Amino acid sequence: MAPTWKVSCVVGARPNFIKMAPLMAELLRRPTWQAQLIHTGQHYSPEMSDQFFADLQIPRPDVHLGLSGGTPTRQTADILIGLEPVLDSFRPDVLIVVGDVTSTIAGALTAVRLGLKVAHVEAGLRSRDRTMPEEINRIVTDSLSDFLFITEPSGRENLLAEGVPESRIFFVGNVMIDTLLRFRQKAAESTILDQLGLQEKGYAVATLHRPANVDDPKRLPDLIGVLTKIAAHLPVVFPVHPRTQKRIVDLGLSTAGLTLCPPQGYLDFLRLTSAARLVLTDSGGIQEETTILQVPCLTLRENTERPVTIHEGTNHLVGLDPARIYDKAAEVLNSPPPGGAPRVPKHWDGQASRRIIDILEQQLGGRP
Ligand code: UD1
Ligand code: UDP
8 A cells, every 4th residue: 555645854963863763663653654764964973873873763864965064054055955856856745853953944944945844843942042043943943834743831822922823733742752751661771870880869960062051161161160069079970062072172171070971872871861860951852851750950051941841840940150050959969859750741651753643644634
């Protein structure tokens, strides 16, 4: 039987792979879909890309655009040029993009130019901080999309306030949590704690990669300074993003006292966060994962586009003042770890991908 619908799925950066993995698995399970997976090449180092395909059992991309690095503007231009003939030849019924990276906005824009329908997964999140490249990517991608799949109630309010018709908005839950729940048991087999000499609940994990934090020559030393101060109390494991690694080298910063390691694969990183006493991060996705893992998370930013992780989860928005970060870390470490039944945001139940593909089938209808 010939498939009923064709879909193209565009990914490019680390969080994309984690969000697209359960959608690809769901599409491959259904003979009614023919899926084309396109990797833009935005992230290219093995530890930022190939490792996730292996860990999350994502099929090899059908097309790799092989971006050659450069600024986000250059990357956007290269994706538009590379993607147009690929989509024009496949002519999918819908293009799926996830999250808020350069590959997301560029994928959506190319599809719209070709008159194709666009589904945005993780729509509607807003930090209200237009200096963040991701905020612009979210606003533009949402404005171009036909189907907007939201992870939390704030998404609906944000989209309605921007004039998006209610009929395009679907509250389906969180595909990043689909992946977490699917791979949690497998991650428990990781030996990363032994490799790094860590004890369960006896260490903190830190990640930093937002340009506002790591590209500012004053802020990065401040943040590394406070992490080092916290490391006097318990080991702080710091898997270093390539952007951050460059800045540390350029500025000649000392990281003595921290347990540095390269970016980790998904399974090892999930093991690390699951068994951590505390997480300090400026990542978007990690705020959501720690909510489900019930691990206290200090978000080192002035805003978050994921308010549900504060209202219903374990996330604390602490800002960027080193003294405040240190005090909050001390408060968390001196309090009992979160216990009891976790408070799980609505629909963060491992079924988001199934809901999304069900809705797309209803919305696209049968083909003539
Ligand atoms: C991108 C996303 C950000 C996301 C992050 C996830 C945009 C605008 N930003 O930021 O939203 O949170 O990915 O990790 O899309 N590099 C490597 N190897 C790689 C990838 C990058 O060495 O595999 C280095 C390169 O020097 C590159 C720099 O890191 O220029 C920044 O990469 P880029 O993809 O532009 O942005 P990220 O900071 O990774
Ligand atoms: N992550 C990982 N290895 C690491 C750091 C992060 O696997 O060394 C995962 C993390 O669990 C989460 C995702 O990467 O699922 C978040 O991506 P990132 O922080 O790069 O981007 P953001 O979510 O901020 O866009």
